[in-house]
Amino acid sequence: MELILSCLLGVIVGVLTGLLPALPVFTGPMLLLYFANGQFELLYMLIFWVTAYMGSQYFGSIAVITTKIPGEESSAIYLKDIDRLTYSEKLYCLYDTARGSAIASFVALAFLWIAVTFINPDLFPVLLSFPVQLVVFLSALVLLLLQQKQKLTTLLLIVIGLTIGPKQNYALPEYWYTITDWFSGYTIYMVILGTIIIPTLFDSREFDPNARVAWHAGPDFRPHWSTMTYVKGTIVGLLAGLIPGPSASVATAYAYRLEKTPYHKIVCCETANNAAVITCLIPFFLLALPINQNTLIMSNLFDMLSIDIFTEIVYNINVVIGIAMVMTVCYFFLASRLIELYVWIVDKLHNNVRWIVLALLLALIAMDLQYSEISWDRYALLLTGFLGLGFLLKHYNVSAIPFLFSIILADKIVWLLIQGSKIYL
Amino acid sequence: MNTWHKVRWIAALAGIILVSAWIIYWQVANPSNPKYTVINQSSAASPAGTFAQSVRTALDANWYQSENCTDAAKKFRETRPAIMVWNSSVAFAALNKKLEDCQLPTFTKFVMSADTYMDICHLPGKNKSLPRASTDGPVTLGMASMYAVDKHELQWGGQVKLVPYSGSKTVLQALRAGDIDWGWMGHGLAKKQGDKIVCPLSTKTDSPESLSNFFPGLTIPDFTIKVVVYTNRDERKVRDYLAKNMTFRQYLLSSGQVEDFDFTRADMNKVQDYVKKMYSTWGDSQKP
Numbered sequence: 001m002e003l004i005l006s007c008l009l010g011v012i013v014g015v016l017t018g019l020l021p022a023l024p025v026f027t028g029p030m031l032l033l034y035f036a037n038g039q040f041e042l043l044y045m046l047i048f049w050v051t052a053y054m055g056s057q058y059f060g061s062i063a064v065i066t067t068k069i070p071g072e073e074s075s076a077i078y079l080k081d082i083d084r085l086t087y088s089e090k091l092y093c094l095y096d097t098a099r100g101s102a103i104a105s106f107v108a109l110a111f112l113w114i115a116v117t118f119i120n121p122d123l124f125p126v127l128l129s130f131p132v133q134l135v136v137f138l139s140a141l142v143l144l145l146l147q148q149k150q151k152l153t154t155l156l157l158i159v160i161g162l163t164i165g166p167k168q169n170y171a172l173p174e175y176w177y178t179i180t181d182w183f184s185g186y187t188i189y190m191v192i193l194g195t196i197i198i199p200t201l202f203d204s205r206e207f208d209p210n211a212r213v214a215w216h217a218g219p220d221f222r223p224h225w226s227t228m229t230y231v232k233g234t235i236v237g238l239l240a241g242l243i244p245g246p247s248a249s250v251a252t253a254y255a256y257r258l259e260k261t262p263y264h265k266i267v268c269c270e271t272a273n274n275a276a277v278i279t280c281l282i283p284f285f286l287l288a289l290p291i292n293q294n295t296l297i298m299s300n301l302f303d304m305l306s307i308d309i310f311t312e313i314v315y316n317i318n319v320v321i322g323i324a325m326v327m328t329v330c331y332f333f334l335a336s337r338l339i340e341l342y343v344w345i346v347d348k349l350h351n352n353v354r355w356i357v358l359a360l361l362l363a364l365i366a367m368d369l370q371y372s373e374i375s376w377d378r379y380a381l382l383l384t385g386f387l388g389l390g391f392l393l394k395h396y397n398v399s400a401i402p403f404l405f406s407i408i409l410a411d412k413i414v415w416l417l418i419q420g421s422k423i424y425l
Numbered sequence: 426m427n428t429w430h431k432v433r434w435i436a437a438l439a440g441i442i443l444v445s446a447w448i449i450y451w452q453v454a455n456p457s458n459p460k461y462t463v464i465n466q467s468s469a470a471s472p473a474g475t476f477a478q479s480v481r482t483a484l485d486a487n488w489y490q491s492e493n494c495t496d497a498a499k500k501f502r503e504t505r506p507a508i509m510v511w512n513s514s515v516a517f518a519a520l521n522k523k524l525e526d527c528q529l530p531t532f533t534k535f536v537m538s539a540d541t542y543m544d545i546c547h548l549p550g551k552n553k554s555l556p557r558a559s560t561d562g563p564v565t566l567g568m569a570s571m572y573a574v575d576k577h578e579l580q581w582g583g584q585v586k587l588v589p590y591s592g593s594k595t596v597l598q599a600l601r602a603g604d605i606d607w608g609w610m611g612h613g614l615a616k617k618q619g620d621k622i623v624c625p626l627s628t629k630t631d632s633p634e635s636l637s638n639f640f641p642g643l644t645i646p647d648f649t650i651k652v653v654v655y656t657n658r659d660e661r662k663v664r665d666y667l668a669k670n671m672t673f674r675q676y677l678l679s680s681g682q683v684e685d686f687d688f689t690r691a692d693m694n695k696v697q698d699y700v701k702k703m704y705s706t707w708g709d710s711q712k713p
Contacts, residue, residue, distance in 0.1 A: 121598075129602035167492045168468045170518040171570035171589040177522055184492060304490050306469030306478060308594065359437050363444040415591060422573075422588045423565055423604060 006044040007051050007323065011330070014055015019063050019346050020356065028052025029297040030189060030364075042307055043316050050324045053294055054105060057277055058335045059342070061097045061270045065090055066343045074248040078269050081262035091339055093266055096226055098335035100271035104234040105328045108278035111238055113321040115282045121310045127286060128310070130420055136287050137413050140244035144402045147246065153396070157403040165410020171418050185374035186382050188300045191407060192293070193365070194386025195393065195400035201357060202391075226267050232258045233268040237275025242282060244291040246401070251276035285313045288412065293401065296408045303411070461486040461658070462504050466497040466527075467512040470592030471569060472541050472611030473652050476682070477510035480654060483673035484508070484666060494519050494527035506658030508536070513651035513696060517703040518571035529653060529697055534660035537667060538692060539682040540649045543593075544615035545626035545636070547607050548600060555585070555607055555626065555639070567596040568609035572648070576707045580642050597622075611650065613680025644706045651696050653688065 010028065017027045028049050064075040068082050085093060121127045141158060148154040164183040166172060172180075233255045240251035255272035259265045283289040288309055290299040302309050369379050393400050406413070463481040467473035469490060481488050486508065491497035494515050501509045511529055519527030545555070545566070555564060563586055567573075570589035578587045590596045593610035600608035600622065608622075615624050627634040628648040637646035656663050667673050668686050677684050685692065 125598070125601035126603065128598050130599070130604040132602075168591060169570065170515075170522060171573070174522055177524070180492075184496065303469070305488060306465065306474055306490050355437060359440050363440065366444055411591075415595075418570075419567075419588055419590065419599070419604070422586060 002041075002044050003047065003323070006047040007327065010048040010051025011055055011327070011334075013048075014052040014331075015059050015334070017052065017056040018059025018061075019342065026192070026293045026297050028056065029294055029301065030192065032298075032301055042305075042312055043319060045301075046316055046320050047323050049294075049298060050320060051327050053277065054274075054324065054327060055331060057274050058098060058101055058331045061101065062094055062335065062339070062342045063346050065094055065097070065266065066346050074246070074252045074273050075269070077249075077252050077256050078262070078266045081265050084262040085266075089263055093263055094339050095336050096263075096267045097270040098332055100226065100230045100233055100267050101274040101335070102328050102332035103230045104237055104271045104275035105278060105331075106325065107234050108238055108241070108275040109321050109324050109328070112278055112281055112285075113317060116285050116313060116317045119286060120314050121286065122314060128288075130416065130423065133287065133412075134416050134420060136283070136289050137409065137416060140289060140291060141402075141406070141413075143244045144405060148399055148402065150396065150398045153398050154402045157393075157398070157400075158406040161403045161406025162410045162413060165407040166414045167411055169411065169414060169418075172414070183382070185378055186386070187368055188297060188408065189364070189368045190379070190383050191386055191404060192297070193361070193368075194383055195390035195403060196293075198361070198387060199390040199394040199400075201361075226264055229259060229264045229268045230271050233271025234275045236268075237272035238279050240272065241276035241279030242291075244283070244289070247280045247292055248273050248276045285309065285317075290405075290408070293404065296404055300408050459506060461656070461663070462489050462500075462507045463487070464489045464491060464497050464500050464504070464507055464509050466491055466494045466510060467515050468569075468592040470590070470594035471512070471514070472593050472613060472650055472680070473510060473512035473514070474592060475594075475611070475613070475680070476539060476541075476652050476676075479673055479676040480508065480510060480667065483670040484663070493524060495524050498526035501657065504657075506656065508654060508656045508663060511653040511655065513649075513653075513700050513703070514569060514571045516700045517708070520700070520704045521571070521574075521708050528700070529693060530655070531693070533655045534657065535688045535693070536654040536656055536660050536664045537684060537686045538651060538653045538688045538696070539677065539684045540651055541611050541613065541680065541682050542627060542629040542647075542649050543609050544612050544624035545607055545609050545628075546600065546615050546618075546622040546624035548603070549620065549623050551603075551606075564607060565605040566607040566609060567599050567605040569593070569596070572703075572707060574707050574709070580644060581640065582642060611680070613682070616679070616681065645703065651699060652682075653693075653696060 013028050013031060028051075031052075032045055032049060060075065064079075065082060065085075068079055082090075119127070126132060145151055145154050145158070163176070164180055166176070166180060236255045236258065237251045240254060241247050243250050251272040252269040255268040256265050259268045277292075277294070280291050280295060283291050284295040284299065288299070290296040299309075365383075369376055374382070389403075390400060393403075461484055463477055463484065463486045465474055465477040465488070467477070478488075480486070489497075489500050489504075491500060497509065501507050516527050516529065518524075555566070563584055565586045565588050566581070567588045567590050569592050573587040573589035578585065581587070588599075588605055590599060593614045596605075596608040596610045597614060597618070599605050600610075612627070612629075615622065625634055626636055626639065628636055628646060630637065630647045635646065636643055636648075640646060654663075654667075664686055676682075
């Protein structure tokens with residue numbers, strides 16, 4: 001019963017997150033943060049997470065192709081191509097995208113299962129050795145840094161994140177403790193809300209409340225099976241998903257170049273995107289390296305619940321992958337049928353998107369305040385601080401992802417550095 | 426006002442009412458038999474963290490992983506009903522780091538206590554001998570960061586590097602990955618590994634593997650992690666439940682915990698003295 005309920009809730013959250021691009025793709029794990037008190041078994045949380053995550057990708061395609069509002073930066077690359085599609089082409093494109101996404105998800109899930117089952121740290125403890133972990137974490141940080149335009153500012157953000165992030169580390173000097181104490185009580189939701197969600201919501205470049213569904217008629221269109229498009233998109237997605245940072249964006253950027261017509265470019269991008277969001281789980285499950293917002297939030301959730309991901313994922317992977325494959329079929333049918341109904345819903349939602357998102361944000365802040373361990377005035381002070389940082393970063397076009405990455409992974413990175421210095425120096 | 430506008434207003438109002446009702450339910454309504462919240466003062470990777478998880482499972486309670494012991498104490502004061510799983514090693518580290526509110530409270534409702542000793546292990550066939558460290562070159566011994574301190578390191582004779590980790594689980598991980606030569610970890614965790622590791626030394630005093638037999642220079646060769654469980658609600662009810670819970674009893678047995686369900690004020694004084702001894706032996710300052 002709990003299993004079915006987890007799937008259903010995941011589907012609802014996934015569909016809503018997808019259809020309403022103003023809601024971030026990491027809404028699923030963010031909702032889970034409110035239940036980080038051990039009420040739910042890990043298996044149900046994993047199923048909810050994966051289902052919501054996959055749903056947001058399937059239905060995100062519908063929203064972006066119908067409204068031209070990208071719910072995530074990975075869709076931005078083909079926005080101009082959407083205008084070139086006729087009404088008939090758009091409907092077929094939505095169907096083809098759902099089919100490509102289903103194929104890519106299936107292949108990526110099988111890839112994930114093989115990786116976790118046959119290369120896990122229980123079989124190969126060396127995966128968690130100091131040299132491997134150091135190389136992996138530092139490479140991730142360097143890659144994140146290299147992808148940013150303002151490298152010095154990004155480096156500063158990483159240092160700040162690493163400074164305030166450590167918890168329960170008694171090997172740190174006393175002054176470091178004092179610094180972490182200034183920021184004690186912040187929640188990861190507060191950081192995401194302040195540095196990413198609210199600044200994005202008020203950024204007219206990314207969020208256009210006046211956007212409307214624009215359809216134009218054209219000759220009837222009957223595309224053939226885009227087999228090679230699916231193959232290309234899936235392969236690119238499988239590989240790009242392993243790149244830290246905006247792995248889905250990297251996947252769509254490469255996939256975009258592989259096709260010539262606007263129609264196939266969009267299908268290829270969405271196929272690659274769906275494969276990438278699944279393979280990006282591999283570094284997280286095998287090396288404890290979360291490489292995007294979704295896995296970063298889950299990493300934080302596991303830390304809060306004292307869950308050892310390496311041990312637990314091996315026990316749960318068969319059920320999780322099995323259910324995810326079933327959900328892939330369900331999502332394909334959901335996403336490829338009733339397309340005109342979704343178009344109508346998206347249109348209605350987007351006409352009122354600011355209202356909806358504002359109401360959701362207020363509700364989420366109220367719940368976060370309810371669960372946080374600090375007084376409302378301290379909460380307001382910390383949130384204001386993160387908001388200030390978020391708007392500042394938005395103004396200067398600096399990504400907040402490296403900050404989020406370093407603040408969540410500070411514990412692991414700082415421990416690695418302390419242990420390395422003791423062993424090798 | 427058109428129909429859609431009205432629907433929008435109604436939806437927004439319904440949303441606000443639902444959220445408010447939920448908050449009131451959680452905060453004010455307070456069900457008649459509320460769930461306890463188990464507060465883990467220690468690192469999740471430590472034996473005390475595993476102990477706290479087993480208390481949570483036995484009581485089907487909520488979970489709170491604290492940022493540090495000060496945060497844990499604050500959570501305990503503000504949450505009812507709550508159960509604190511206090512740890513002597515964290516109390517020692519708190520003295521070292523000048524953290525407040527981390528010592529065992531004098532007036533509280535004690536539920537029980539448990540002691541766990543440590544095993545000192547290496548990988549099969551890969552032992553740089555600890556007793557003959559000086560001839561084998563430097564040996565790395567991983568242990569929880571609280572006691573991987575300079576004063577402790579000196580007592581091992583100068584050829585042993587104490588490498589700090591967040592707790593026993595991460596020590597085991599590093600040992601299996603080949604980062605360190607030896608690992609100092611909770612007996613329960615070591616026992617679970619079967620033949621994956623070998624543990625020829627122990628802090629158990631009445632054992633032939635006792636550290637005191639090999640390292641006379643160590644001031645605390647009988648090191649144990651002392652866990653004390655206390656609550657701000659009904660300690661008798663919690664104690665009875667834990668004492669009768671078969672899963673919890675099984676955990677205590679398998680992890681080699683020495684439990685005490687009759688924890689008295691005299692026991693409390695002993696635990697406090699033990700923390701002071703650790704501080705006066707390994708602490709950065711001699712003035713607790």
